[in-house]
Amino acid sequence: MAGHGAAADAGDYDKHAHEPFAVTVDLAVLTLRAGALHVLLVERGQEPYAGRWALPGGFLLPEESAESAARRELAEETGLDEVAGLHLEQLRTYSEPGRDPRMRVVSVAFACLLPEAPEPRGGGDAAEARWVPYDAARPLAFDHDRILADARERVGAKLEYTGLATAFCPAEFTLGELQQVYETVWGTPLDRPNFRRKILATPGFVEPVPGAARLTGGRGKPAALYRAGPATALHPPLLRPSREGRPA
Amino acid sequence: MAGHGAAADAGDYDKHAHEPFAVTVDLAVLTLRAGALHVLLVERGQEPYAGRWALPGGFLLPEESAESAARRELAEETGLDEVAGLHLEQLRTYSEPGRDPRMRVVSVAFACLLPEAPEPRGGGDAAEARWVPYDAARPLAFDHDRILADARERVGAKLEYTGLATAFCPAEFTLGELQQVYETVWGTPLDRPNFRRKILATPGFVEPVPGAARLTGGRGKPAALYRAGPATALHPPLLRPSREGRPA
DNA sequence: TCAAAAGTGTTGGAGCTACACCCATGG
DNA sequence: CCATGGGTGTAGCTCCAACACTTTTGA
Numbered sequence: 001m002a003g004h005g006a007a008a009d010a011g012d013y014d015k016h017a018h019e020p021f022a023v024t025v026d027l028a029v030l031t032l033r034a035g036a037l038h039v040l041l042v043e044r045g046q047e048p049y050a051g052r053w054a055l056p057g058g059f060l061l062p063e064e065s066a067e068s069a070a071r072r073e074l075a076e077e078t079g080l081d082e083v084a085g086l087h088l089e090q091l092r093t094y095s096e097p098g099r100d101p102r103m104r105v106v107s108v109a110f111a112c113l114l115p116e117a118p119e120p121r122g123g124g125d126a127a128e129a130r131w132v133p134y135d136a137a138r139p140l141a142f143d144h145d146r147i148l149a150d151a152r153e154r155v156g157a158k159l160e161y162t163g164l165a166t167a168f169c170p171a172e173f174t175l176g177e178l179q180q181v182y183e184t185v186w187g188t189p190l191d192r193p194n195f196r197r198k199i200l201a202t203p204g205f206v207e208p209v210p211g212a213a214r215l216t217g218g219r220g221k222p223a224a225l226y227r228a229g230p231a232t233a234l235h236p237p238l239l240r241p242s243r244e245g246r247p248a
Numbered sequence: 249m250a251g252h253g254a255a256a257d258a259g260d261y262d263k264h265a266h267e268p269f270a271v272t273v274d275l276a277v278l279t280l281r282a283g284a285l286h287v288l289l290v291e292r293g294q295e296p297y298a299g300r301w302a303l304p305g306g307f308l309l310p311e312e313s314a315e316s317a318a319r320r321e322l323a324e325e326t327g328l329d330e331v332a333g334l335h336l337e338q339l340r341t342y343s344e345p346g347r348d349p350r351m352r353v354v355s356v357a358f359a360c361l362l363p364e365a366p367e368p369r370g371g372g373d374a375a376e377a378r379w380v381p382y383d384a385a386r387p388l389a390f391d392h393d394r395i396l397a398d399a400r401e402r403v404g405a406k407l408e409y410t411g412l413a414t415a416f417c418p419a420e421f422t423l424g425e426l427q428q429v430y431e432t433v434w435g436t437p438l439d440r441p442n443f444r445r446k447i448l449a450t451p452g453f454v455e456p457v458p459g460a461a462r463l464t465g466g467r468g469k470p471a472a473l474y475r476a477g478p479a480t481a482l483h484p485p486l487l488r489p490s491r492e493g494r495p496a
Numbered sequence: 497t498c499a500a501a502a503g504t505g506t507t508g509g510a511g512c513t514a515c516a517c518c519c520a521t522g523g
Numbered sequence: 524c525c526a527t528g529g530g531t532g533t534a535g536c537t538c539c540a541a542c543a544c545t546t547t548t549g550a
Contacts, residue, residue: 020268021308023343023354060269062352066343093341093356095271095314104310106271106354108341176529194513196530213529220528221520236511237487424502442540444503461502468501469547484538 024107025070026057026144028091028151029078030134031114032168037134037184039148040077040120048101049141055148056129057107066090066108074112077129078120087167088112089158091150099143111151113167156185161237163205166228172209174223175199176216186240198238204231272355273318274305274392276339276399277326278382279362280416285382285432287396288325288368296349297389301380303396305355314338314356322360325377326368335415336360337406339398347391359399361415404433409485411453414476420457422471423447424464434488446486452479 029040041053056077060069067088075083091109099105120129134152138145158164159182166173168181179195182188199205206226213222277288289301304325308317315336323331339357347353368377382400386393406412407430414421416429427443430436447453454474461470 021271021354023269023271060343060354063345065345066341066354090340092338093314095308095356097311097313106269106308106314106356108343108354174529191514192529193515193531198512215521215528217528219522219526221530223529239485422502439540439542440502441504441542445539463501463548465501467499467549469503471502 020104022103022105023060023066024057024105025060025066025073026055026094026107026109026147027070027073027077027112028055028109028148029074029112029114030151030155030168031117031131032181032184033117033131035180035184037152038117038131039134039137041130041132041137041140042077043128043130044141052139052141053132053137054141055109055144066110070108070110070112078114078118080114080118086112086114087164089154089164091147091154094143094147096143109147109150111155113155113164115168115170152185156240159185160239161234163228163231163234166206169228172212172214172225172227174214174216174225175206176223178206178226182238182240188241190241202231202234202236202238204229205234268352270351270353271308271314272305272353273308273314273321274303274342274355274357274395275318275322275325276303276357276359276396277322277362278359278399278403278416279365279379280429280432281365281379283428283432285400286365286379287382287385289378289380289385289388290325291376291378292389300387300389301385302389303357303392304377314358318356318358318360326362326366328362328366334360334362335412337402337412339395339402342391342395344391357395357398359403361403361412363416363418400433404488407433408487409482411476411479411482414454417476420460420462420473420475422462422464422473423454424471426454426474430486430488436489438489450479450482450484450486452477453482 027040031038031040040056042056044050044052044054056073058069058073060066061072064072067090070088071083071086074086074088075081080086089111091111093106093108095106097104099107117131120131134148137148140148155164165178165181165185168185169177175196176192178199179190179192182195183190207229209225209227212225214225215222275288279286279288288304290304292298292300292302304321306317306321308314309320312320315338318336319331319334322334322336323329328334337359339359341354341356343354345352347355365379368379382396385396388396403412413426413429413433416433417425423444424440426447427438427440430443431438455477457473457475460473462473463470
């Protein structure tokens with residue numbers, strides 16, 4: 001944390017004694033549209049990287065934490081006011097000198113999962129904001145390719161052992177929709193009967209909405225509805241199918 | 249990342265246009281001594297929190313990343329020069345206003361695992377540096393209690409699905425020593441035969457040192473020696489015994 | 497010859513994969 | 524009555540926890 005280091009404890013405090021660092025937040029806002037993972041991007045209007053797409057983000061204000069700044073930016077970029085309850089996951093902090101050619105910028109990156117995808121109002125300042133399919137997003141400005149990859153990896157891993165998947169779903173959802181979240185993020189088909197059993201066998205993951213049902217594909221049996229449960233950690237974890245295939 | 253936010257793109261760049269943030273690193277340096285988890289602490293000489301113990305850390309220099317700063321501080325505090333190969337794990341960034349009463353400090357926290365515990369030379373600047381048993385460490389200065397707890401939780405979780413445990417061991421170690429790492433960090437006894445089988449069944453986790461053996465407790469059969477293998481992710485993971493016990 | 501620590505074998509049960517099958521609804 | 528998606532049942536297999544047992548050393 002704070003200054004117990006040599007420079008700090010050596011003398012009196014001077015706010016400008018050290019190199020001033022700009023501190024920003026960057027957001028990897030993910031959602032599912034039409035069965036594909038999408039990410040919210042903004043188009044840069046100026047150099048460097050003018051015309052390139054980038055993750056939304058911005059500077060910390062003097063009296064807010066990185067989390068607060070991330071929520072503020074999220075509200076500005078998406079036009080959502082329901083930002084309060086959304087899951088924000090701090091990824092890591094990117095601090096390499098030179099990652100922004102103009103000045104020294106240290107950036108705290110967050111991942112955020114949205115259930116439905118409202119079209120972003122080009123709010124705030126961004127020239128244009130848009131949902132872009134994950135696979136079509138690159139190349140991004142700055143080191144955002146790496147941040148985006150880190151976000152996907154983290155989210156994929158967290159689906160295994162936390163209830164995070166429900167953050168991609170609306171308040172009430174079917175198990176089929178929840179399964180689609182896993183299949184889309186992991187890029188793997190799952191066995192429906194077994195998926196259902198694992199989910200329901202995990203206490204506190206989902207809670208049934210009594211009597212409620214909804215048609216999904218226009219046809220077929222209406223599916224029972226569930227709400228996100230109180231559990232954060234899953235026991236046992238829902239492991240994705242083994243990455244190692246058998247030899248060719 | 250960098251300024252595509254309103255303030256940044258609105259006009260020309262001025263390094264002092266925004267609140268200057270001090271950026272620091274904090275280190276949770278963990279090791280095993282006498283079968284117990286220990287953490288490296290420094291005693292603060294000045295207010296605030298004078299006389300209290302804190303995690304080592306310090307300011308970022310203008311031309312270094314947070315990782316570089318963490319390695320530099322680690323070398324200064326411990327007197328180790330072998331810092332190059334050590335595992336540094338970025339935990340998260342703590343940015344709440346007011347976490348340092350003197351000024352606005354944003355701190356990037358790291359966890360670091362050491363095999364043997366050389367007595368820290370009170371190097372650099374710290375009044376005193378010392379290994380303290382994890383359970384006797386609190387209360388620490390600033391929000392370091394929370395950082396330390398986050399470090400332990402992260403390390404415990406990573407033992408399950410990565411080869412991180414070998415970072416607590418010397419270059420050559422016995423399976424009994426490796427098992428002690430798990431038992432100490434998790435606080436759970438493990439079945440030795442099953443532990444051995446799981447480790448050896450995981451390709452790339454450890455590699456035998458041909459013909460080498462070492463006596464451990466002074467008595468008993470000498471144990472074969474192993475080196476850390478190339479694997480970073482463990483398949484299957486080595487799950488800790490279920491946290492939920494059966495009902496009383 | 498005993499204690500201590502490493503290492504091997506084995507068995508019974510839990511859990512899971514891969515299916516086949518039934519139910520409800522719209523066209 | 525057929526296609527579509529939700530939901531249930533189950534056989535067979537894999538894996539693993541638990542524990543008995545053997546081996547090698549120092550005292």
